Amino acid sequence: MKIIIAIIIFSGIILFHELGHFLLAKKNGIIVTEFSLGMGPRLLSREYKGTRYSLKLLPIGGSCAMLGEDTDEEDVSGTFNNASVWGRIAVVAAGPVFNFILAFVLSVIIVGVVGYEPSTVLSVKEGSAAEAAGLKKGDVITSYQGYHIDLGKDLYVYSYMNELKEGDTVNLTVKRDGEKKEISYKADTNVRYLLGCNFTGDDSAPMTVESVMAGMPLEEAGVQAGDVITSINGVRISTSQEYQDYIREHPLDGSPVKITWKHEGLEYDDTITPKEYRTADSGFSYNIYCEKAKGLDVIRYGAVEVKYMIRTTILSLKELCSGKFGLKDLSGPVGVADAIGTTYEESRSEGSVMLWMNLLNMAVLLSANLGVMNLLPFPALDGGRLVFLVIEAIRRKPVNRRIEGTIHFAGLMLLMVLMVVVMYNDIVRIF
Template sequence: MGIVLAILLFGFIVFFHELGHFLLARINGINVYEFWIGMGPTLAHKKIGNTDYCLKILPIGGACVMGEDEKEDLSEGSFNSKSPWRRISAIAAGPVFNFILAFIGAFIIICFVGVDKPVIGTVNAGTPAAEAGLQAGDEIVKINDKNIHIFKDISTYNQFHQGQTMKIVYKRNGEKNTVSVTPEKNDSGYYLIGITSSNYVKTNVFETAAYSAYNVKYWINLTIDSLKQLVTGRIGVDQLSGPVGIVSAVDTTYKESKSGGALLIFLNLLQMTILLSANLGVMNLLPLPALDGGRLVFLIVEVIRGKRVPPEKEGYVHLAGMALLLCLMVFVMYYDIRRIFF
């Protein structure tokens, strides 16, 4: 059951991404020739108007084919007959819709469970936080140059700045105070300052919307910080997860949530949706060939230059990028399978 849910979840996230492309293409008068979810052989398809809607056998991707690679086609309704800004909006809509989906998911979760505000619940005796004078009830608003909105911001900042001294700005009784805290390594090898979060609190609809945005921002920043660590070599490519790893993670989440009932399963899977959707949005905006971000780079260059990059050159770049992405996917899937089964 967990694996089926994982496939459906991943398929829905991809569908929502492609829906963004589809809707903005239609709004901008761009023809959509194919709209499909999955990869590989077609399981089912139906043509409505000019669009062929397809469901493919492998739930690991999708596409909204707008004819963007048909550079010579300037006929009415073709992708390349439209202004650069119309094309940019259609391409950017996919990642933007991923962020919208993540926001909707966060809003629903907060409506059910409340907000994890960055308020200290307890301060463990003898820890750096206690020695610095932090107390239960203090609200942390800033660490060094990073604004803090939710409690997860604190733990994640500490995770990516292990052992570094933190200048913490906090509120107590309406007044701001500042202390310096240096995390200490515990027996498990983690650097901690010795605080725990307070209880989740319910908020009004406007605060719920704001904290939903903060949650999406959190997952976006986490993805970007992880990519930085990948580029700098602090984590290896073998630690990445692809479709196989995602299915395994969702399956594990489902199994661990079963004992808590349907609502807990729903909320935990929704949390996975937020994580994956925000991640997919960021990854697709990377300025890499064949990704939405790569296509946006060429369109922005066109806006700046006032003329298009020669179609054959752009095509070669995207083709090379696609080949590299496929190689990376195979590599990541290999390590996913190795981690799970061996």
């Protein structure tokens, strides 16, 4: 079922994208030879008023093939190159624009049903630098470190991609009682002492090690995943709850502790020194939960949701170019289909309304993402074609069609190689 849902979402987004090209081509008198959904051999096909409408085997991609699109024909009526340069710009840009329109319509539905996430301060830590600087519960954050904030998740994404560091200054703009206030303070520092592992099971289960962190004390002592911690400083530990109770009464402070653990039926012990772990703390928590939207706010926050999706995509691309993200972090059709399937499986228990809202949210993300990616000035993409058309509009003379075609073909080959690499990563990640 989840595969069928993924195909439906993919197909709907691609169909709407190609519909943009199709409608603007017709509007500008360009003959559309084929309008297809999918790639590969045709499964179904019908010709109507000079256009062949096709459903193809592979449910990824689609096309709106226009007469003379990739040839030198300029004097033949109805060809792509015979249309005005601004008409061709409109045709090429229409695909991504229609993706943004689809994302907006779906976002309005989501906001109308579920609501939006105002960036409201929920709490300010007592005695923190944020409290001393005047930040208060109920303030609405409109800017963080110079980054405009519309929603709580705007702040979450920016904070995730730009981690606050020890000694950093936090710069906020907040709205309070209709007035804007500028707040600035140096982030607090949290100091914790860690042994360096994660545990499995519930509170009543034994202290089984799920994973050991590289370079941390427990790894250096020889503890491995699957081992069971049985005592700390001579105090017997039978369950996770007993461990938590002990740490609450005897917090780790950098002093050596004696750990006993069981590995393959044998008990081992060692005295280890917890490692200091320092993190910056903004001193406040903020809202990432939905509130009901009223009246025209539904339309306003529908647009804000699309803006959030577009900005998140652009931020991710920026991190990819800077090297913070790598190819392993990219997902192609296989990875996206798996994510849609996971969303479907996890949302079923929340009821049909939330199930559909979560799936629509995935569709908004994908549609906005497709719009942004297609506008990138890379050969073979809509953005790459727009670059050549803008140059033509400025020069009042087209770039040599053969040179342009060669560049787009080379770009297409690179995209195909990237798709294969990303698809391989998706399969490895899943299985």
